[in-house]
Amino acid sequence: MFFRNLTLFRFSAKVAADLDGLDAALEGHRLRGCGPLELATRGFVSPLGRREEPLTHSVGPRTLVSIGAEEKLLPAAVVNEELARRIQKIVEEEGRRVGGRERKRLKQEVLDELLPRAFVRPSQLSAYIDKENGWLVLDTASRKAAEAGVTALREALGSFPAVPLAPEETPRALMTDWLAHGKLPAGLRLGDECELRDPATATGAVVRCRRQDLESDEVREHLKGGKQVFQLGLEFDGRVSFVLGEDLVLRKLRFLDGVLDELEADERESARAELDARFALMTLELERLLAQLSAWFGLPRPGDDA
Template sequence: MWFKQLTPFVLLEKPEARHLEESLGGSWFVPPQGLDRFSEGFSNPVPFDFDRAVYETEGRLKFCLKREEKILPSGTVNTLLTDKVLKIERNEGRTIGRRERGELRWQIIDDLLPRALTNTSRIYGIFAGRYLLVDTASRNRSENLLVKLREALGGLEARLPHTKQSPGSLMTEWLLLGECGGGFELDCDVALRGVGNVAPKVRVSLKNLTDEDVVRHAQNGMTVTELGLVWRDRIAFVLTDELTFKRIRWLDTVLEESEGADDAQSKAYAEQIIMCSMLEIMLAELLEQLGGLTE
């Protein structure tokens, strides 16, 4: 699978494949039981190998954190609560106070939970070179994955990349210059934020970013928070000021490299190797443009 979003972590150590397999297997996903609202655990990262927690390609280790959450529509809970309150008030001739109303609400939720439908989500990570690549741009989701990894492994030295120049500063420079450094090029989307208690925000889409009316926002002191970029005609994405990547598009020059695969297993193997290789090289080049990592 091709990642469509990305949060990279820098690794100070990388777990061995066997240790990772054993550790994640010991924290295997179990569906939420009884009154549990949700459950999280590790699961098979590929659809053709259901008993393995790790999928390895040339030293790159892919894994999956699965979450199943029970769905309790608020409208349903509120309707049942209203009916119950009216019934009590009518039968007992008294008014239900706020505290008792809250207790009744939790009773209804506890009654519904064992029978509730569930929503399932998965988040994938890959240990690749010096990075842990996580397929989300959400800081909360990526850090939750890291917490679960550390719990399973008994610790993991990994951190978000802190660079000598901030991503927002570099992206603003590139917008003002009308060109980027390294193998990066401006695409057609940008978001900027001003300063002050109520900071103004501007978002531009599908437009030439060298146009005067776009650049003027940065000239007037606004800072770029998101910038559409293309890297070496291979990957297009939106870079954020938190050094996360949104709306990743793998261009034809990359996708064509995996087209020769004969079956699902061969395709997954090829895609993981190609994707990780491209991301590792691109990240190294971007970090260099940002002045490297701070100590």
């Protein structure tokens, strides 16, 4: 259950203290199936599996939650084709033009007939709450999906003032400096991919490097030409690799052999014990990484008035 991407929010110690009733709050917001005329539903499912009952799973001060969703698959092309067929039938049989109001009514009729027969696509977003350090960590690189996850928590809790990251150091400038001069913070080393852009124009040149020596003269020439780093592949302490974006989203997160060897050292008796081990190992590694990320870019935990 290792996360593959990280979108981050922060919250204060006061907010953390108010999370003691999380289990009960989520209970009233379980995922239910789409009704016949619903396009989508959203709610919480058990992180232990959709057939399990508990909606949270905690190891120490960190709590795993899962936001589930069901969405009807009804392509616009299908709706439009059926609508056009009905409009054409009226024109041919009644010899009159269909106005805007009638067109809208006909389209709703089409939706009402097709929705109950549409396929349902389930999805799930995992997240964990670190009450001790004030992090909400969502396993997605999509800002839209992350905001939807935070909104689901706010709806369940009534209030959850977790805020997006507001770095004191500009990520683009700092990463560009790391790549240009090769002087990275202790424990951090360059990976093998990056994305460079010319920030002067909205349609400026974009250079994407993969499986590339980032200390090469070719990359340095792009930087001398005024391009800046928008994404940078990095490795932390030889244990975690990722691609860090200027939005401070961590993509392509991967735990390296040293971490995986620790996980495989002991056998577990059950699937739940395996989940506990993976979750504990992942969150301990990320605790170290996020503490350094906070130090590099200036990401203080919000005060109790947040």
